[in-house]
Amino acid sequence: MKFLVFLGSLRDSTPPRPARLGVRVTEAILECMTTCYAQHETELIDVKDFPPDAIFKPHFAYPENKAPSQLRALAEKIKHADGYIMVSPEYNHTMSPALANLLNHFGSSLYSYKPSAIVTYSAGQWGGMRAAVGMRTFLSELGCLPVSAMIHVPRAQETLNEDGSLKSEENKDAWFNYFGRTLNQLAWWAQATNEYREKVDPHSLIKSFKNSPLERNAP
Ligand SMILES: Cc1cc2nc3c(=O)[nH]c(=O)nc-3n(C[C@H](O)[C@H](O)[C@H](O)COP(=O)(O)O)c2cc1C
Numbered sequence: 001m002k003f004l005v006f007l008g009s010l011r012d013s014t015p016p017r018p019a020r021l022g023v024r025v026t027e028a029i030l031e032c033m034t035t036c037y038a039q040h041e042t043e044l045i046d047v048k049d050f051p052p053d054a055i056f057k058p059h060f061a062y063p064e065n066k067a068p069s070q071l072r073a074l075a076e077k078i079k080h081a082d083g084y085i086m087v088s089p090e091y092n093h094t095m096s097p098a099l100a101n102l103l104n105h106f107g108s109s110l111y112s113y114k115p116s117a118i119v120t121y122s123a124g125q126w127g128g129m130r131a132a133v134g135m136r137t138f139l140s141e142l143g144c145l146p147v148s149a150m151i152h153v154p155r156a157q158e159t160l161n162e163d164g165s166l167k168s169e170e171n172k173d174a175w176f177n178y179f180g181r182t183l184n185q186l187a188w189w190a191q192a193t194n195e196y197r198e199k200v201d202p203h204s205l206i207k208s209f210k211n212s213p214l215e216r217n218a219p
Contacts, residue, residue: 003084030042090128
């Protein structure tokens with residue numbers, strides 16, 4: 001199976017130090033995926049490679065095949081992935097606006113009928129859990145339903161080195177076990193939905209909106 005790991009860290013300024021704290025969290029998740037889930041393919045999608053547009057224009061607002069090529073390539077990756085890992089900092093108790101902006105580019109039909117895993121972190125003690133609660137609603141609306149377990153990394157700068165290795169290597173098993181609770185749920189749901197999508201095409205049962213989300217309104 002194929003998983004996309006979205007890194008929602010864009011801040012390139014200090015204070016607060018260190019900037020882009022999310023890089024080390026994502027590296028730790030990628031290391032866990034490579035070590036414990038080597039049978040699956042994992043690809044990093046970094047929001048910093050997709051500078052926000054001055055004016056937001058969703059992918060589906062472009063004429064057919066006229067969206068910027070970088071967005072078209074990402075749309076293909078989202079469409080063909082079996083699940084998503086969303087790594088976000090907490091800014092004022094909400095998810096990364098850069099991550100939301102990038103995910104909002106694409107219609108929910110690309111993400112739908114697949115699972116996602118929520119990973120949050122912060123420099124402080126709550127590990128981004130308030131952002132994580134909001135991410136459940138956001139990701140559910142995108143159609144990539146978040147698994148029940150979540151990963152929160154409080155004080156990420158004290159736990160992880162810049163390359164994602166643990167400052168105390170003796171804690172590695174405990175952290176990977178903790179990550180594994182969420183990642184195992186993700187892998188299980190990804191396998192289940194992958195097999196059932198092969199049998200029944202959900203898009204043939206539930207039509208995507210043609211013009212507007214108003215199409216789902218009550219009569
Ligand atoms: C605008 C802003 C808002 C923040 N809000 C929160 C917050 O609500 N909760 C929290 O735990 N940390 C908050 N922080 C601290 C972040 O956890 C810390 O800066 C972290 O490094 C952000 O991740 P990043 O470096 O990958 O952007 C905030 C930081 C900034 C810059």
